[in-house]
Amino acid sequence: MVEGAQSAAERPRARGSPSSERFRHPPGEYRTDSRVRPGGRRQGAGEGRTGGASDTLLASAPMRVVDLDRDMRDVIPTGTSRDSEFLFDRMTDCTLGAASAGGARRILDVASGFGQDARALAGEGAFVVAAEPSARMSALARMQEVESDTARTEHVRAWGDALPFADGSFDAVFCKGALDHFDTPLAAIGEMARVTRSDGRVVLAIANFDSLSCRVARGVDAVRQDWLGRPPPRGRRHYDVPHDHFTRYELGLMREQASAHLTVEAVRGLSLAWGLPAWSRAVSRLPQFAARATLETFDRVARVLPALADVVVLWGRPRRAATTSA
Numbered sequence: 001m002v003e004g005a006q007s008a009a010e011r012p013r014a015r016g017s018p019s020s021e022r023f024r025h026p027p028g029e030y031r032t033d034s035r036v037r038p039g040g041r042r043q044g045a046g047e048g049r050t051g052g053a054s055d056t057l058l059a060s061a062p063m064r065v066v067d068l069d070r071d072m073r074d075v076i077p078t079g080t081s082r083d084s085e086f087l088f089d090r091m092t093d094c095t096l097g098a099a100s101a102g103g104a105r106r107i108l109d110v111a112s113g114f115g116q117d118a119r120a121l122a123g124e125g126a127f128v129v130a131a132e133p134s135a136r137m138s139a140l141a142r143m144q145e146v147e148s149d150t151a152r153t154e155h156v157r158a159w160g161d162a163l164p165f166a167d168g169s170f171d172a173v174f175c176k177g178a179l180d181h182f183d184t185p186l187a188a189i190g191e192m193a194r195v196t197r198s199d200g201r202v203v204l205a206i207a208n209f210d211s212l213s214c215r216v217a218r219g220v221d222a223v224r225q226d227w228l229g230r231p232p233p234r235g236r237r238h239y240d241v242p243h244d245h246f247t248r249y250e251l252g253l254m255r256e257q258a259s260a261h262l263t264v265e266a267v268r269g270l271s272l273a274w275g276l277p278a279w280s281r282a283v284s285r286l287p288q289f290a291a292r293a294t295l296e297t298f299d300r301v302a303r304v305l306p307a308l309a310d311v312v313v314l315w316g317r318p319r320r321a322a323t324t325s326a
């Protein structure tokens with residue numbers, strides 16, 4: 001995408017507009033993609049400061065705030081309770097199942113993190129490329145491959161919105177639990193569509209911050225504070241957008257962004273009520289088989305009501321006309 005050519009769906013919305021709370025960062029603080037050059041190539045961190053007149057020119061340009069060496073061990077949740085384990089397993093199974101459906105052989109994992117999903121698909125015989133901008137995350141992923149002696153994947157250091165691959169290189173591309181970390185998610189979806197072959201599949205999996213559990217918890221906290229005069233809850237609530245997210249996703253926004261570059265073929269809602277402490281406690285006290293049956297029943301409800309689900313997985317075919325850059 002050409003510099004400055006963000007579409008309406010990606011542009012940060014003004015504070016106070018009906019959709020503004022979808023975005024964590026109001027326009028003044030919003031980290032824009034000002035450093036992507038036409039053609040999609042990005043300047044490296046620290047590049048571009050030439051001094052003198054160009055400094056003056058650059059002074060008003062918003063800078064992209066990134067830490068290329070970050071690792072996300074502290075933000076990637078791991079299964080610590082039955083309902084968490086269930087949710088993360090469902091998210092993985094559904095995403096990888098959709099990506100490998102129809103015998104996809106060449107698969108790209110965008111924002112591959114520790115590479116566990118790429119390794120799993122490589123273990124099933126696919127050729128998998130793990131694209132990840134953080135050198136530290138990729139190093140940890142490589143270490144895991146060596147230590148566990150599992151199938152190897154190709155590691156490529158890359159941003160989601162400037163994928164270094166030719167058009168139509170992959171049968172399937174997926175991006176799991178990461179799009180809300182991107183500063184230019186719409187451009188990244190466009191790139192995913194571009195590098196997928198025209199009858200291939202792009203799979204996006206994302207947490208829903210308008211899930212039933214977020215709505216209930218927000219409502220309960222509001223009643224406690226506004227009507228009962230209780231102090232605000234301490235610490236981050238599961239409905240609060242984490243500090244390292246750029247976008248607050250819910251089903252409508254997910255569909256809107258995906259539809260700009262994909263013909264959406266399926267939307268799956270996964271799991272219901274995750275994040276409510278009382279629900280988590282109740283599930284943990286049930287006998288194993290009853291807990292499983294309960295979580296699966298709620299999961300089936302989420303499937304027909306994706307707007308209320310904890311996680312949404314969406315997939316579709318690339319829409320070529322919409323992905324051609326100027």
Ligand SMILES: C[S@@+](CC[C@H](N)C(=O)[O-])C[C@H]1O[C@@H](n2cnc3c(N)ncnc32)[C@H](O)[C@@H]1O
Pocket residue numbers: 072075076110111112113114117132133134137158159160161175176177178181182183184
């Ligand atoms: C929460 S992790 C998810 C990792 C993995 N997909 C998983 O499911 O475990 C988010 C990942 O997004 C990566 N990331 C952040 N901004 C990105 C961007 N603009 N382009 C590509 N990856 C990005 C981070 O480095 C991190 O590895």
